[in-house]
Amino acid sequence: MAKKYIVTFMPVNRSTVVEEGTTILEAARKADVFIKNLCGGQGVCGQCRVQISSGRVEVDEKTKAFFSKEELEKGYVLACQAKVYDNIEVIIPPETRLEEARILTGEEISARIEINPIVKKIFLEMPEPTSEDNISDIERVERELRKKTGWHGYDISLECLRNMPKVLRESNFKATVSIGKHRTGYKILNIEPKDTTKIHYGIAVDIGTTTIVAQLVEMNTGRIMGVVGSPNPQASYGEDVISRIIYACDKDGLGELHSLVVKSINQLIEELISEKGISKNDIIALVAAGNTTMSHLFLGLMPCSIRLDPYVPVADIYPQIHAKDIGIEINPEAVIEVLPSVASYVGGDIVAGVLACGISERPQITCLIDIGTNGEIVIGNNEWLVCCSASAGPAFEGGGTRCGMRATKGAINELQISEGKVIYKTIGKAKPRGLCGSGLIDCIYELVKNKIIRPDGKFNRDLKDERFSIVEDIPQYMLVPAEESETKEPIVITETDIDNLMKSKGAVFAAMKSLVDYIGISFDQIEKLYVAGGFGNYLNIEKAIGIGLLPDIPRDRIEFVGNSSLTGARLCLLSEKALEKAFIISRAMTNIELSVYPPFMDEFVAALFLPHTNRDLFPSVKY
């Protein structure tokens, strides 16, 4: 029998007993102690930093790169990579603690929701047929299912029925069925010999206009097996949804855009499973969240009317389909759910976000800002939900700027300028390759704070700084010299980049201000503000307020929650109830169409300033 050890978590002083070799993260879950962890225990996000104050743990050498020499000496480790071989005491530093209200972005999801996935695997041990009991194979399977689940009246896929006699007889009538939930009942999707209930995977996908992110999820436990992302290849037909709609409708490009997103998701799935030795056939469900246009293109629905007054989508609630219907390369009978949209410009991604943040479950007025290529904003509580969207452009996802990039390895995600020096951190501590959204926000803030640019976003032309130059009439500022960068090209920010970022942040803030005014509340009345978006795992909230992207409210009310669309999609994969909630949320949300809301344009113009033309809105910002 494996040895057992006591793990005590401080400062909460909660203990649990675990077998040797258990990770500290797993021990924490067992002890009901929540530790930040965005990558799902992969040892890549560096969020689950804890300090071992006594006892011995084993750590993966590679993870030492996440810590400074001093930290390593103090006993810092990544909780997900450190294994227990002793009675130990763990100190959870403040930055690693997961507040109760915090969004469920990591493995801890399994500790918080009741896992009841939309496709379930059930092992059936059936009596073999006899003369006295010679009901048909399907009846035998359904009889055993009824005993186990109490449900009646299953549907079944023809393919599964075709496989059934062989599987049952090869396995002496001991087989595992996969049961999918659809709108009006349950369907038997797949049958396999023996007990394969442990081999049970699903995919959550966030189909962003600029970036597609996919997660491989173990369906019994909710464990995230891996997360990968790639640029949306449709971007070569236009950065924003409007140009893609035009390509689909005026250039007969729907088929191509549809194929591109399907192909891209297939590649991500391949990437997710290739290292883990998981078969595509063992993935039996996929939940996708995206804005309305992305959802249409994913399903091959004509998005034309989305961009034409009165902005009508083909569908807001999408039919459940099967993987084979659109060529997603997982189990052909796998269930695919696309999360419901609210309106042409408020999609399933924001519905997923509202679900992930639990906005509709609490009486407190809560706001969610999801900053992607479109900025979407929801304000509400358990009684009402109002939302709007504004085109933010791809700047915060690393598009539309000279040295912008996605939040992946080598992206600068933190930056400070002090006395002409630029201090920065990169994701994965790699050589810098560019700036991701959070790095760009820091950069603008630092530029204006250091008076390198003026509040209108233009460079101070009189600047005496060797990092400043004007190249082909465009002023620019060098953040990283060529010799320091991965590409051996300097990393710079140009006045054009800043202009794009000003428009992006202006659109988001103006949308939020318009929505608050429309509802008739003040920013102060927002009790919780969640910020979601493709910023990687980091956002400096102080600096985001400093540039006027977020409203100037008490900092402890604001929380960065990462990719809430993906989290919501995963929730729906893991819980029938969550999926039902998503439908209810989509029906409950009132959409304010900003394009026909006259004050919006004035708010937008007023927001094209750092932090804002009306300084009274940002009393705490000093520069």
Next chain:
Amino acid sequence: MAKKYIVTFMPVNRSTVVEEGTTILEAARKADVFIKNLCGGQGVCGQCRVQISSGRVEVDEKTKAFFSKEELEKGYVLACQAKVYDNIEVIIPPETRLEEARILTGEEISARIEINPIVKKIFLEMPEPTSEDNISDIERVERELRKKTGWHGYDISLECLRNMPKVLRESNFKATVSIGKHRTGYKILNIEPKDTTKIHYGIAVDIGTTTIVAQLVEMNTGRIMGVVGSPNPQASYGEDVISRIIYACDKDGLGELHSLVVKSINQLIEELISEKGISKNDIIALVAAGNTTMSHLFLGLMPCSIRLDPYVPVADIYPQIHAKDIGIEINPEAVIEVLPSVASYVGGDIVAGVLACGISERPQITCLIDIGTNGEIVIGNNEWLVCCSASAGPAFEGGGTRCGMRATKGAINELQISEGKVIYKTIGKAKPRGLCGSGLIDCIYELVKNKIIRPDGKFNRDLKDERFSIVEDIPQYMLVPAEESETKEPIVITETDIDNLMKSKGAVFAAMKSLVDYIGISFDQIEKLYVAGGFGNYLNIEKAIGIGLLPDIPRDRIEFVGNSSLTGARLCLLSEKALEKAFIISRAMTNIELSVYPPFMDEFVAALFLPHTNRDLFPSVKY
């Protein structure tokens, strides 16, 4: 405006007013007068004979072939082909009257059931989207559907959703949707511009082991647009289900047998629509009835365990599928229902028969004998249903005998032997090509009655009859000389043929006798006996009893109902309620497995005699 005339039906003395050009059959339906009609108003079955006693009608010249000179002089016409151009009085002769209890085999079905087809077409006139009403296309369609039907929560096919925006905008939001009923709700299958509710077709198919028959049905009225049949091409892999199962399972032939039946049904559909200018896309539902093995092969399900003790089929209730799933060439989204089986050797065909005969709706003890390659027998009433089956071989469908043929044009379906002369009638009054089931029954009866063969089925070798000869050791009797036949070959019946027919009739009678004994009733207690089978439109009941195929009960209790499997399939096409009833019937039937019921074999041996070894069972048969 068209002129109107009064049509009065005698002897019932019921009148109705119709527009000029209406057929007498249509007028009869309007007047709630039921006229026999097996071909659905095609003018080919010759059943709807009526006499015009006053007034002028127009008739198709061709239909005069159905009548003698005297009959024509008396004013006989086919009701389905005679058009009203005057006030007329019609006498319905006794043989043409459709008794109330008679099975619904023809057009009159639409007058008897409430038509509520399993796929409905509904025309929707929707308001065009505005800023105030900019719900999605699918929501707009569903909103209008809810208003029209009261149903909620539609499913929709992805393909239909993909077509929806174009169709709606091309038709100014006036479109017709096809709505299919499935187990747990309704699904939108198809959308078309404008009002196409009048163009609405379905297919009923009887998949027999020897013969496949398909009917094209107009779904709004239940009108039969055409009936066609063809030999089941699987027959080249074996005449009975057992040899087909062996081919499927031991020779890896499932795919081939599946393709053959699908291809054959596609050809029949092509034949049905080619003349009528109907598009395949306008056929939106298909209901198939067949024995359990045929149903398995149609869906591509492995039938292996059907023939192995304890005789377990893969499925008895089959999932609803769509045409595209198995390559049936009608609307790809069309609903396909396969009627449920009871057991491995009691299939959906007999369930359909019970439904068509209304056995489960009356307190009287009723029996249905369906004589195909398998003979299936059901006895029951509204409280219980017991059934069994026995392999009858293909003899009654024209297989397994030298000059046997299906009941189509040129088949001898009535035959009499008198003083060395053979008097016969053929289907369509064509030159004889062979004998169909009813002709063979008549033939055996006449041979034994005229002492040409003995009660053991062997020819009387001393026979002095120029029609008798022994060719290659096999005694045979010439029914039609070469010069009279279509093929210029003589039509004969051999001792081997008679032997096969004896086995067939013996198996059917033995099964029925076993079932009656098992239940513990006598033949006398059967208040109604329906005989179904591929005998064309004619069966001489007296002679069927005379050879010991049917029990010797009062003749007025026996009724020949034609292809009751096809009729049941059509009922399910036309009525959601009928389809539900089919499921209930399939669950309510108790199957007696004759192969493990010891008395059956003794009964079979005893029945290999004309009419039977035990003459007491046939007191009224005199020869």
